[in-house]
Amino acid sequence: MSRTRPYIQESAKELETLFESVKDDLPKVKRILAELKHRSTPSAVTLREKVERHLKGEAKTSKSHGPGRADEPPLPEQPSHHIVDCKGCNTRIRIPVKEVCVVYRCPNCHLSFEAEYRGGVMEIVFLPAQQEEHITEDSARSILGVAAGAPFAEIKTAWRRLSQQYHPDKHQGLPERLRRAAEIEMARINRAYQVLARASAEEF
Numbered sequence: 154m155s156r157t158r159p160y161i162q163e164s165a166k167e168l169e170t171l172f173e174s175v176k177d178d179l180p181k182v183k184r185i186l187a188e189l190k191h192r193s194t195p196s197a198v199t200l201r202e203k204v205e206r207h208l209k210g211e212a213k214t215s216k217s218h219g220p221g222r223a224d225e226p227p228l229p230e231q232p233s234h235h236i237v238d239c240k241g242c243n244t245r246i247r248i249p250v251k252e253v254c255v256v257y258r259c260p261n262c263h264l265s266f267e268a269e270y271r272g273g274v275m276e277i278v279f280l281p282a283q284q285e286e287h288i289t290e291d292s293a294r295s296i297l298g299v300a301a302g303a304p305f306a307e308i309k310t311a312w313r314r315l316s317q318q319y320h321p322d323k324h325q326g327l328p329e330r331l332r333r334a335a336e337i338e339m340a341r342i343n344r345a346y347q348v349l350a351r352a353s354a355e356e357f
């Protein structure tokens with residue numbers, strides 16, 4: 154099945170003007186939307202969201218459509234959301250349907266997966282869980298910034314100080330990427346502390 158793109162030549166701006174003028178003509182609006190899905194410029198993405206909102210409102214408010222519907226074949230419906238069952242913990246995750254590959258993370262178990270809507274199908278690929286870095290006593294000391302032979306009280310103080318610095322509550326306002334980095338560092342700090350706590354316990 155070959156896809157035609159009647160609006161391939163139009164700029165996002167021209168498509169917006171067109172959209173405004175054919176708003177009630179559902180098949181035309183859907184064709185504009187189909188064209189926008191091929192594009193990733195900010196103006197096209199913004200317009201696409203606007204068109205999608207319009208279509209959603211349309212579907213809710215009425216079942217009657219403008220002229221031109223009878224002689225134009227309808228485009229396949231694309232759902233706006235998709236439910237993913239997390240492979241790690243079975244949590245049901247609702248994600249937006251996008252024709253670009255997006256990586257999501259389960260809010261519960263933090264397993265990552267890629268999602269992409271392609272050829273009418275939502276493709277989900279779970280990414281392998283991140284290998285936990287093995288932390289030796291030496292690397293634990295360097296993570297916490299304490300010297301070899303430092304007393305446990307000192308290790309605990311260092312861990313407290315770093316935990317405060319990297320605590321997730323302190324990074325709510327940061328972009329996702331940085332929050333994630335702080336989260337990973339926090340986990341590393343905790344593991345380093347556990348390694349040293351265990352080691353000092355064994356000395357008795």
Ligand SMILES: [Zn+2]
Binds near residue numbers: 240241260264
């Ligand atoms: Zn999960």
